[in-house]
Amino acid sequence: MCTRRTRFCFRSFRYSRRFYYRVTTTAILVVVFILRLRGLWIFSMFPFSKLLTSITGGRSIDSDMRKSLQNLMAKPKFDFLPNYKNPCFITKEANLGENTKATDGKWKLLHHDSIHMKRYDTGFGQNQGINLSRHIYFEEHQVWAGRETQQDRYPDSGPRLYCLPYFLIAGFPKCGTTDLWHRIIQHPDIVVHPEKEPMFFDNRRFYNGTPTISPPVSQTEKDGTWTLETYLEYFTQATKYIEHQFEARNGESYHGRITGEGSVNTMPINDEWFQLPENANLREPKYTNADHVHHLVPHIKIIVMIRDPVERLLSGHLYFSEQFNYNTSAELFHNVTVDAVNKFKDCLKYNTERGCAYNKSITTIKNRIRVGLYAIHIADWFRVFPRDQFLFLKTEDYVKDVRTTLVTVFDFLQLEFPPLRAPSRFLFKEKINERKRTLEMLPATRKLLQDFYRPYNDRLWKLLGDKRFHYTYP
Incomplete structure (x- = not known):
């Protein structure tokens, strides 16, 4: 009661x-x-x-x-010089190049005779890990001595020549881009910084904790992050080499050397789009790396390597296990894959497909499943660049026939294939950046990933108009 x-x-x-x-x-x-x-x-x-x-x-x-952060879309268009094959321009702005600390650009000729095994110098220091045979055509190939003095530096203010990349290997990671890079930069008309990936668009303009470039880029960055001026300084030595090498054409000097870079996350990684001032108050990115690259270098040539996304994902997992020294196994890879697939599907309930592809919270370095959504990433670049500025390479074809791929690349870059007496410079047998760890994927993991990527693979080959890129599964 x-x-x-x-x-x-x-x-x-x-x-x-x-x-x-x-x-x-x-x-x-x-x-x-x-x-x-x-x-x-x-x-x-x-x-x-x-x-x-x-x-x-x-x-x-x-x-x-x-x-x-700088608003790159607000930067004025550069007036590129017509007598340079590479996109180069002259500026009188004092703030470009101010407080530079660049290496000097002293040059010398290296003469090699009958050394049995040696490393080939591509123009800015030796490419570590590339051993070439003794029959190498070294004539007229200049290299940077690496000394640092006050002489021969560009002035801190006043007129100055700047160059941006003529070509960009924009994607995708773990598709053989590093191996391709170290082959094509052996071409005598290509001069590059020794660091393949400046990672300006996807990384260094946002973070101040990235590894130091070697040799160092002049310190124009603010609070550790890179500005556009820092990115221009990255090409300082290549610019000096391009400027000093020329030939006479119609009574005028023509500079035919080119430079480039190979930041392969430029195409798939737009994770910090919401931090950019030009994307303020938006639910989806209006501007991605594609827009920023196009604004700076509208006629750049873009090389993209594509691999079966299932195999690419496993390769990336093993790569990061070596880089960050964590133990892995087929079971661990399966668990992180299940987690990544579920998170992506959950994300789609409340966000657009494109928004989830650029949402870094749903994946980790152990499973970057978003990178393999090639159709989504490439579509963003097709919005601003015409199709003829792209060269799409299939990793599986590259592995089978390196020479044919290199001929295709040089033709795309409008470079002559070097003399046949120097094939070892490009066709050396050692693979670059080949992973040491191996792992056999569980059948259940493979089936899960094949089901996940199948619709995106169907969209990819239709987007490219090339059935060679139609990855099909049982």
Whole structure:
């Protein structure tokens, strides 16, 4: 039998519990909202994230960082010189090149006679790990001595020549791009910085904790991050070489050497799009790396290597296990794959497909499943670049016939294939960046990945108009 006293106690308890739930729920929502604003997306899979997404505009907000980032789309177009094959321009702006600390650009000829085994110098220091046979055509190939003096540097202000890349290997990681890079830069008309990947568009303009470039780029960056001026300084030595090498054409000097870079994350990785001032208050990126590259170098030639996304994913997993020294196994790879697939599918419930492809919170270095969504990434580049500025290479074809691929690449870059007496310079047998660890994928893992990538593979070959890139599975 319930007395007035007991009814009072029960009513008080009931009201207290309701009050407790309300306070707790409110507190959780406040905490999640704050974490979302600070860029922590660990709650993005929960249903109420849809509400938070509409509140934050689909982005994490860091106003201080946004203010420090350059708006590349607001930069004026460069007036490239007509007597340079490479995109080069002259500026009189004092702030470009100010406080430079560049290496001097002293040059010398290296003469090799009958050395049995040696490393070939591509123009800026030796490519580590490339052993070439004794029959190498070295004539007229200049290399940088690597000394650093005040002489022969570009002035800190006043007129100065700058060059941007003529070509870019924009994707995709673990598809053989490093091996291709070290072969094509043996061409005497290509001069490059020894560091293949400056990672400006996808990485260094956002973070200050990236590894140091060697030899170092002049310190034009702010707070450790790269500015556009830093990226231009990256090509300083290549610019000096291009400037000093020329031939007479119609009574005028013509500079026919070219430079390039091979940051293979430039195409697939746009993870910090929401931090860019030109993408402020947007739920999806209006501008990606494709727009920024096009704005700076509209006629750049873009090389893309594509590999079966299932095999590429496993290769990437093994690569990072070596780089970060973590133990792996077929079971671990299966578990992280299941987790990545589920997170991507959950993301699609509350975000667009494109938004999930550029959402770094749903994958880790152990399983970057988003990189293999080739059709999504390439479509963003097709929005701004014409099809004829791309060269798409299939990794499986490259492995089978390196020479044919190199002929195709040089033809795309409008370079003559070097004399047949120097084939070892390009066709050396050693593979570059070949992984040491191996792993046999579980059948269940392979089936899961094949089902995941199948619709994107179907879209890829239709997008490219080339059935060679139609990866089919049983």
